[in-house]
Amino acid sequence: MENNKAIETHSENPTWNNLHDRILIYEKILEISDDGFLIVDRDGTIIEMNKAYLEFLELKKQNVIGRHVTDVILNSKLGEITKSGREDVNVVHKLASGQSPNKDKYVIVTRAPVSDGNKVIAAVGQIKFTRNALDIAAKLKAMDDEVQYYRKELERFVGSKYSFQSMIGESAPFNEAIRIAKKAAKSDMSVLLTGETGTGKEVFANAIHYDSERKNRPIIRINCAAIPAELMESELFGYAEGSFTGAVKGGKKGKFELANGGTVFLDEIGDMPLTMQAKLLRVLQEKELEKVGSSETIPVDVRIISATNQNLEDMVRNGTFREDLYYRLNVIRVEIPPLRVRMDDIELFVEAFLADLNEKYDTDVSISEDALKVLKQYKWPGNIRELKNVIDRSYSLVDDSIITFSQLPKTILVKNRLPVLMKAGKTLPDLVDDFEKEILISYLEKNSYNCVKTAEELGIHRATLYNKIEKLNIKIRD
Numbered sequence: 001m002e003n004n005k006a007i008e009t010h011s012e013n014p015t016w017n018n019l020h021d022r023i024l025i026y027e028k029i030l031e032i033s034d035d036g037f038l039i040v041d042r043d044g045t046i047i048e049m050n051k052a053y054l055e056f057l058e059l060k061k062q063n064v065i066g067r068h069v070t071d072v073i074l075n076s077k078l079g080e081i082t083k084s085g086r087e088d089v090n091v092v093h094k095l096a097s098g099q100s101p102n103k104d105k106y107v108i109v110t111r112a113p114v115s116d117g118n119k120v121i122a123a124v125g126q127i128k129f130t131r132n133a134l135d136i137a138a139k140l141k142a143m144d145d146e147v148q149y150y151r152k153e154l155e156r157f158v159g160s161k162y163s164f165q166s167m168i169g170e171s172a173p174f175n176e177a178i179r180i181a182k183k184a185a186k187s188d189m190s191v192l193l194t195g196e197t198g199t200g201k202e203v204f205a206n207a208i209h210y211d212s213e214r215k216n217r218p219i220i221r222i223n224c225a226a227i228p229a230e231l232m233e234s235e236l237f238g239y240a241e242g243s244f245t246g247a248v249k250g251g252k253k254g255k256f257e258l259a260n261g262g263t264v265f266l267d268e269i270g271d272m273p274l275t276m277q278a279k280l281l282r283v284l285q286e287k288e289l290e291k292v293g294s295s296e297t298i299p300v301d302v303r304i305i306s307a308t309n310q311n312l313e314d315m316v317r318n319g320t321f322r323e324d325l326y327y328r329l330n331v332i333r334v335e336i337p338p339l340r341v342r343m344d345d346i347e348l349f350v351e352a353f354l355a356d357l358n359e360k361y362d363t364d365v366s367i368s369e370d371a372l373k374v375l376k377q378y379k380w381p382g383n384i385r386e387l388k389n390v391i392d393r394s395y396s397l398v399d400d401s402i403i404t405f406s407q408l409p410k411t412i413l414v415k416n417r418l419p420v421l422m423k424a425g426k427t428l429p430d431l432v433d434d435f436e437k438e439i440l441i442s443y444l445e446k447n448s449y450n451c452v453k454t455a456e457e458l459g460i461h462r463a464t465l466y467n468k469i470e471k472l473n474i475k476i477r478d
């Protein structure tokens with residue numbers, strides 16, 4: 001009520017209704033403002049420059065009015081605003097005008113078109129150059145330069161980290177997976193990556209994305225196994241303001257919206273609840289989504305890469321995975337082989353992992369032939385991730401610069417020692433001695449050659465241990 005009254009008073013006010021008076025008021029605003037104001041007509045001709053701006057640029061009003069804006073301020077963008085109708089809010093601009101001592105300074109500029117109905121009739125620029133604003137502008141410029149630098153570096157780093165070239169492997173089954181994945185990268189179709197845990201599904205997903213047309217937009221990973229079912233919809237599609245208690249003010253974008261133009265990587269897709277599968281299918285079909293608590297539809301353009309170590313076909317058969325969604329996701333299928341069928345690649349992996357560690361810690365650690373042989377005979381249920389952990393662990397335990405049996409985990413050794421130790425021409429007593437020697441060395445190293453502790457752990461008398469050390473010719477280090 002009070003508001004309406006105020007508006008009536010305003011529109012009926014004689015001073016306000018008198019055009020001449022109103023112009024005087026606006027001229028005063030321009031005159032007393034600390035900020036610069038520049039006004040051009042729709043052709044870009046200057047029709048007003050206020051006192052603050054004239055003084056800042058050390059210009060005289062009579063030399064400015066009537067001239068084209070770029071004759072006075074060489075790199076002005078105000079003329080563009082009347083053509084495009086766009087608005088620039090608080091952008092950093094470097095002045096390039098005449099001989100003023102303030103030439104080359106960074107200022108903060110807002111540019112806006114003035115419209116009469118649909119027609120742009122002029123453009124107004126507000127230029128902030130108070131001391132504070134100049135400082136802020138200079139800092140913003142420096143920060144922006146830095147951000148651009150890091151963005152480029154990040155692109156370079158991420159691009160090389162996740163490229164097909166940086167992936168290790170030369171074996172036939174791995175090369176076949178790479179061949180299909182490279183083809184997939186060139187298309188925009190959905191990709192389903194299958195393979196046991198630790199085989200490199202996430203590595204493949206990233207390589208496909210960074211080799212695709214979408215590489216300059218984000219790839220966003222959604223771990224379907226890690227998000228509680230009741231939060232999954234809002235995680236994927238976002239929520240509108242006030243849609244539930246605890247919702248962030250202004251709502252939140254979901255991962256699909258964040259990945260717009262890029263790739264959504266649905267990891268562990270087999271763990272997606274059935275209700276969510278239906279919602280996902282709808283978004284993939286319609287190419288638009290609705291945030292939780294909103295009926296507004298938002299178009300999304302994403303490529304889907306999903307991954308699983310479960311058997312989705314079985315899940316379809318027993319009704320835990322939707323058949324229609326399965327077909328939509330499984331357009332290009334890349335089967336990533338387990339490590340045990342690419343044993344030829346083990347040496348390459350070990351070399352590469354050790355090279356990384358050596359570079360990082362400035363060392364020169366390698367692996368013994370026998371230890372490598374053991375690694376090549378193990379079945380690797382945890383695949384490349386397990387191999388990497390074994391190398392990291394062995395590296396951290398090494399005393400000399402060679403990884404031997406002693407540093408390899410017991411689980412691997414127990415299953416693999418015999419075939420390695422069984423060399424042609426050896427008798428059973430020799431083989432037993434070899435095996436015993438390995439066990440003793442491994443325990444002695446673990447206990448820093450403390451014989452009392454080692455004998456205790458092995459459940460033998462100390463004197464027996466000394467005898468065996470002598471008989472088996474084990475060297476005791478200080």
Ligand SMILES: Nc1ncnc2c1ncn2[C@@H]1O[C@H](COP(=O)(O)OP(=O)(O)OP(=O)(O)O)[C@@H](O)[C@H]1O
Nearest residue numbers: 167168169196197198199200201202203309384385
């Ligand atoms: N070809 C490769 N070259 C180099 N490193 C690889 C390769 N494949 C996998 N790795 C490494 O192996 C580890 C496991 O890979 P990744 O996380 O991609 O496996 P995953 O199949 O997605 O596993 P999970 O199913 O358990 O999520 C990572 O450290 C990754 O860097």
